Amino acid sequence: MTIVITGASRGIGAGLAKAYAARGETVIGTTRRGDTPLDVTDPASVARFAASLDGAPVALLVCNAGVYLDRGQQLDGGYPAAQWAQTFAANVTGVFLTIQALLPNLRAAQDAKIAIISSQMASSEKAPGGSYIYRASKAAALNLGRNLAADLRRDRIAVGIYHPGWVQTDMGGGAADITVKQSVTGLVARFDALSLASTGVFETWDGRAHPY
Template sequence: MENNYTVLITGANRGLGLEAVKQYSEAGWQVIATCRAPDSAIELNQLAKASQSVSVYQLDMNDLKSMTLLAQQLDQQAVDLLWCNAGVYGPKGVGLGEITADVWMDTLKVNTVAPLLLVQQFLPHIRRSQQKTIALMTSKMGSMGDNTSGGSYIYRSSKAGLNAVGKSLAEDLHSESIKVVLLHPGWVKTDMGGPSGLIDVTTSIKGLRQVVELLTLENSGSFYAYDGQEIPW
């Protein structure tokens, strides 16, 4: 089942990122699994020990230097699929009247700004690959069309901003045959999704992998859920 493709995944130590590492390595991909604290990424290190296709690297999405260092470390390597998965919800239960700029900025930095900075660092690696794909893990909560319940100002705005980033990337990179997709994983049982989530990580990542596989230059820049449904902006 081995192939010549390489995927780079951020936030690969737990939740959806860890499951993506498992599934892509089982599917024969080379997996560059990144996380901010490799020494304490127990499950991820076990996966890397058991499979030669998984390698673990340090990457903090809050730290431009760590992005630059990783891009240099992997210089000359091709990255077929750059999967920006890492994200934070931000403070929970903070409603209108209680929001401060500092906590908002922290969330925007990881969810909105960092994915674009990472793409900038890895464009040379993507350009030299075969699949030339960028997947951005966003959320239905970033959709205006889907927002009928209000609230969640910080998380919603961070993912709406990421959607705008993804759409512009798709337009700008079309002529280079680089595809971009915005992904909603569903409401998933993870630390972020909580135990009431509607689906498990296996179902979510299986569906998302299929969405990515079916992506073409024609639908590049679209926003899809894990079950293939297109989501309104």
């Protein structure tokens, strides 16, 4: 099957691309620059990428591309408007535009799936404060995924939203809890298990239901 993974240049995205290629799947991993360019914040880039697929069926779309720009910002005087705009463009609008553009490809596949990489920081029940922009964007991505799950059920497209763990990547840092390999192994298992029966699920990388 053909799998599209956004943000596949490093970290979790690169790990997922490697894992699926090792299984013999056809993997299209996008990066902002390179052989398969896609800037999810640019509608023209999204349209060009979708056109390059030429209607080919996509069995799994993993929306992984995202940014975390407000790390360390202070409530007094921090969190500039530009960071809000840039973060939501990548983490929310970019997810929606990518899914919207690839709907014909997903519909062309049998029982296609969409996996949205969100975060435990999307949870309203677990709200320790700080990182307001990133938290808000991931909460919006969670809400987006839940609503898409309802609308795409008629097309037999299942949607899952996932917390990948606190992962040792450039974003997560070296002190994070788990390795990329651990996260990827868990996520692949979650994507394999995703179906219309579980569409709209918000789960952790290791299969636990995450509080909303």
